[in-house]
Amino acid sequence: MKTPATANGISRIIFLLITPVFFQFFAIGFIWHSIYWGVITAVVLIWGFFILISPLFGRIGCGWFCFMGTTMDLAGRYSLRTVAWNKPNRWVRLLILIPFFASALTFYAVNKSQGLTHNFSYSPGFLKPEFTVHYAWVWTIDIASAILFGLLLERRWICRNLCFMGALCSAGAHFARLIPLVDPERCTLCGNCEQACPVRIPITGYVRDNQGLVTNAECIMCGACLAVCKKNAIRFSWVWNRSRLISQRNNHLAIIDSE
Numbered sequence: 001m002k003t004p005a006t007a008n009g010i011s012r013i014i015f016l017l018i019t020p021v022f023f024q025f026f027a028i029g030f031i032w033h034s035i036y037w038g039v040i041t042a043v044v045l046i047w048g049f050f051i052l053i054s055p056l057f058g059r060i061g062c063g064w065f066c067f068m069g070t071t072m073d074l075a076g077r078y079s080l081r082t083v084a085w086n087k088p089n090r091w092v093r094l095l096i097l098i099p100f101f102a103s104a105l106t107f108y109a110v111n112k113s114q115g116l117t118h119n120f121s122y123s124p125g126f127l128k129p130e131f132t133v134h135y136a137w138v139w140t141i142d143i144a145s146a147i148l149f150g151l152l153l154e155r156r157w158i159c160r161n162l163c164f165m166g167a168l169c170s171a172g173a174h175f176a177r178l179i180p181l182v183d184p185e186r187c188t189l190c191g192n193c194e195q196a197c198p199v200r201i202p203i204t205g206y207v208r209d210n211q212g213l214v215t216n217a218e219c220i221m222c223g224a225c226l227a228v229c230k231k232n233a234i235r236f237s238w239v240w241n242r243s244r245l246i247s248q249r250n251n252h253l254a255i256i257d258s259e
Helices: 003-018 030-037 042-057 060-064 067-076 090-113 133-152 157-161 164-173 192-196 203-209 224-228 242-258
Strands: 178-182 234-238
Touching (some): 003 060, 003 067, 003 224, 030 042, 030 090, 060 164, 067 133, 090 164, 133 157, 192 203, 192 224, 224 234
Antiparallel strands (some): 178 234
């Protein structure tokens, strides 16, 4: 099933190409500037939206929208090393997440005490999409860093461990209702899906131990696993009650075994 992966690729290319024009709307670092000035800007609204929908759709913002993630994925194909799957380090994520917001709020408080800002205001266009020399350098540094990380660390290691937005989206994605669902009867445990996965999620492990429900919060919903499965055993599916579906599949397999 290549349709989700194809749509994902088109989405990534579009946002990667228009990012220089709307850099201040897409780059999550500008969330810091928004808090600093006490303004709800476009970048806050965009990434706030992805955080809010993550309990339903998972980390689609990371997989369909983020230009840094796309760049790392492209560079990761030529990685100088192979990194096996490992769970994100929550403590490292907190060490990134807390200082980011704490420092921004501190500067906001200082600015407010000096009369430079007041209460938070709503102004999506506060950060103008002007690609000046300064922002061109910042964008270039971001892209160069993403390429370097992709080549040296491979498979979105930064997204899993250091990105504060990844941490916030994955917190909601723990409860995602739209997930990759593997048919255990069709799956041959060939491992092609794991090789294609940009995040290196151990999908075959979910087939063995979770009846094919890939409930990993790091999944970016890119559809790469669906595209490479020769048995068409994987699909995106709405799962509203995970326990019930696992129980149903267990009962189904028990009936087959008894026959």
